[in-house]
Amino acid sequence: MNVTRKAVARRPYVRPMQGWWKRDPFFVRYMVREATALAVLVYAIVLAVGVVRLAQGEAAWGAYVAALRTPASLVLHAVLLVSFVVHA
Amino acid sequence: MSEHVLSADAVRTIEIQVLRYRPEEDEKPFWQSYTVPFSEDMSVLQGLQRIKDDIDGTLSFRWSCRMAICGSCGMMVNGRPELSCKTFLRDLLPGPVRIEALAHFPIERDLVVSVEPFIRKLEGIKPYLIPKEPRTLAEGEYRQTPAQLERYEQFSSCINCMLCYAACPQFGLNGEFTGPGVLALLHRYNADSRDGGRAERMQVVNAEEGVWGCTAVGYCSEVCPKGVDPANAVNQNKVNSAKDYFLRFLSPKGASA
Numbered sequence: 001m002n003v004t005r006k007a008v009a010r011r012p013y014v015r016p017m018q019g020w021w022k023r024d025p026f027f028v029r030y031m032v033r034e035a036t037a038l039a040v041l042v043y044a045i046v047l048a049v050g051v052v053r054l055a056q057g058e059a060a061w062g063a064y065v066a067a068l069r070t071p072a073s074l075v076l077h078a079v080l081l082v083s084f085v086v087h088a
Numbered sequence: 089m090s091e092h093v094l095s096a097d098a099v100r101t102i103e104i105q106v107l108r109y110r111p112e113e114d115e116k117p118f119w120q121s122y123t124v125p126f127s128e129d130m131s132v133l134q135g136l137q138r139i140k141d142d143i144d145g146t147l148s149f150r151w152s153c154r155m156a157i158c159g160s161c162g163m164m165v166n167g168r169p170e171l172s173c174k175t176f177l178r179d180l181l182p183g184p185v186r187i188e189a190l191a192h193f194p195i196e197r198d199l200v201v202s203v204e205p206f207i208r209k210l211e212g213i214k215p216y217l218i219p220k221e222p223r224t225l226a227e228g229e230y231r232q233t234p235a236q237l238e239r240y241e242q243f244s245s246c247i248n249c250m251l252c253y254a255a256c257p258q259f260g261l262n263g264e265f266t267g268p269g270v271l272a273l274l275h276r277y278n279a280d281s282r283d284g285g286r287a288e289r290m291q292v293v294n295a296e297e298g299v300w301g302c303t304a305v306g307y308c309s310e311v312c313p314k315g316v317d318p319a320n321a322v323n324q325n326k327v328n329s330a331k332d333y334f335l336r337f338l339s340p341k342g343a344s345a
Binding site: 010011012013014015017020021023024026027030 | 109111112116167168192194195306310
């Protein structure tokens with residue numbers, strides 16, 4: 001064997017951790033579950049807005065309930081529900 | 089099981105790819121492929137031994153007992169931490185089988201990793217029974233109920249193979265993290281009714297590098313070859329650590345419960 005430079009006793013190689021969560025399906029599932037925490041945050045905001053609107057009187061509350069009944073809101077809530085099931 | 093009938097001259101082979109690293113020659117690791125004669129009863133470790141004996145004597149790896157109790161031969165097999173003596177080539181057909189040193193540890197050479205930081209952590213938890221009070225032989229043996237035994241028994245199965253560390257991204261991101269295996273062993277002693285070392289070990293639990301470094305990925309408990317559940321030990325000690333923190337307001341010496 002042709003060893004040109006003087007052999008160094010030890011030179012441990014540290015592998016990079018970039019993109020670690022893509023390495024194993026287990027880590028991907030873990031990250032998906034972590035991401036569902038954002039859905040919890042979104043729903044907390046929706047409920048908090050509801051409390052504020054309730055305090056502002058009947059008209060404000062009515063508008064809030066009407067907004068909840070829109071198709072966009074229903075889709076959002078369906079997505080949130082699925083996220084919660086994943087999170088649980 | 090199906091029976092494989094071989095003609096006399098047909099030698100079955102399997103491709104084994106190994107991540108090589110020779111510190112005196114290589115800047116960084118590289119994959120090297122070997123074609124190895126293989127039989128139904130061969131473990132991955134035996135495949136590596138075939139390479140070292142007959143094909144390439146420069147390949148380095150650790151092994152000892154060949155029966156999943158010494159904890160020496162842990163490595164990444166197709167990306168998953170495994171004991172190579174407990175993993176069989178027949179289950180990995182048709183191959184290629186990709187073998188790499190345990191993830192998250194620095195590679196010393198080929199499949200050999202640095203273990204000193206792990207050993208230091210292991211020593212740091214005082215992994216032995218510390219008697220509550222001096223006891224004479226005349227007092228006889230310690231007695232435990234089955235319930236007391238059950239509290240720590242599974243955690244005493246740890247063989248220090250470090251597969252759980254290769255499964256723990258938090259350890260990979262921060263090598264100072266005490267990590268699943270050592271925390272499980274710490275719990276093994278703290279949960280033992282004969283032991284009196286809890287106060288000393290709680291300092292390791294409560295430290296920045298202690299249980300709170302865990303983000304509950306849970307892969308450690310998946311990969312353990314001995315059925316230990318380190319994630320469970322860590323969770324129990326998150327509760328213990330929280331109790332330790334809050335109960336000190338009630339009892340100046342800290343919680344002993």
